[in-house]
Amino acid sequence: MAGTRAPKQWSLSKVETITSFEAWRQNLQYTLSLDQNFAAFLVDGFTWLKETNANPLRGIADDGEEVAEANRRTAAQKCTYLDLMLCQIANYCPIISRNTIIKNSTSINSIWQSIRLHYGFQSTGGHFIDFNSIFLEPNERPEDLFQRLARFIEDNLLRAGGNIHHHGEVPEADEELSPSLENLIVLTWLRLINRDLPNLVKQRYGTELRSKTLASLKPEISQAPDSLLDEIHSATDAKVLRASIKDKHFHFDRSAKKTGCIRTGRQIKCCVLCKQVGRPS
Structure with missing residues (x-):
């Protein structure tokens, strides 16, 4: 047929x-x-x-x-x-x-x-360590990264009659992808996209995560990666801005105390008497 x-x-x-x-x-x-x-x-x-x-x-x-x-x-x-x-x-x-x-x-x-x-596709105990060499490549979509992570783990599941021992024993049946291993794949995926993404997902989906696994929410997370990353970038920019403003105030205060001068716009006003005796204005 x-x-x-x-x-x-x-x-x-x-x-x-x-x-x-x-x-x-x-x-x-x-x-x-x-x-x-x-x-x-x-x-x-x-x-x-x-x-x-x-x-x-x-x-x-x-x-x-x-x-x-x-x-x-x-x-x-x-x-x-x-x-x-x-x-x-x-x-x-x-x-x-x-x-x-x-x-x-x-x-x-x-x-x-x-x-x-x-x-060089032979499964070995050492080959599993190459999982640590997987990163988000330039111009790679997050979903493509996830598929690479999933394929790697699936390819390294232990096989019955294979040549890899686990605690001295060869599995009697082919290893299956457990829920915990699925969660680990998703967590690694989030971390490789942005190191702050796991914490944001924990906050954003906190209610659902009370009764669902992280892997169960993966389809939802996949639909909102751009908005999640935008939120992270906005928070980072705001933090940098606050730090910059604080740093400017710090240098301004130190300069004013040392010189007795106050900067107003483009002009610097100084107390002549204070400047002569070397004390703050």
Whole structure:
């Protein structure tokens, strides 16, 4: 059916971002899943062995009687389909050695991880620290910044069977984005836009925040970033103006006491007697 067709698959280039890679991966995985001969190999947890002379069937067994006879396949037949699928992936991934995908892979996830490693997208404990290097770029919209923060956190969620341990253990299930983590993303987003913005949001939305999370109010905040920033800038300008006026009065008072002179407009009036004895006017 035309409605189930994915966009035409494209090849990876030498330079990709995590976003463009994920778009490529998801489109390719969906396209492959439409072929029932490939679908089983795309299921999480399905593995095979590297292709060697000692393991020509890659550890794949014949289907048992529990599989309908019409769909039953021998190990050799399944290996043929597996090779066809791996060749398809390799065709769209010219930046990776074909043997890495066709002969040395052991699961669909191992292929994705090899590609991520090539581009430097591999999830590591150290990679998470790069979150601290995200800033609002010149001419970047606040919403674009938020999406970058969200994508980074989502990409660094722990995966079951991954290579990252947490307190000595590998998660048994994929980590989900918790409400507290969503709140942290929004808070970081506000702080990177303007360091005074979190406090203003706390004041402006104080009533709602009594019963809602910060992340729940993100859509509302997104609709009023300009007015919030204008309020911050106005308050800052007023503070600078008050400080300037206070500073002028301070210097005026000190000058008058030392010289016995008073500035009025462009003229300076001095008491001659006071000036001679060196006392304030």
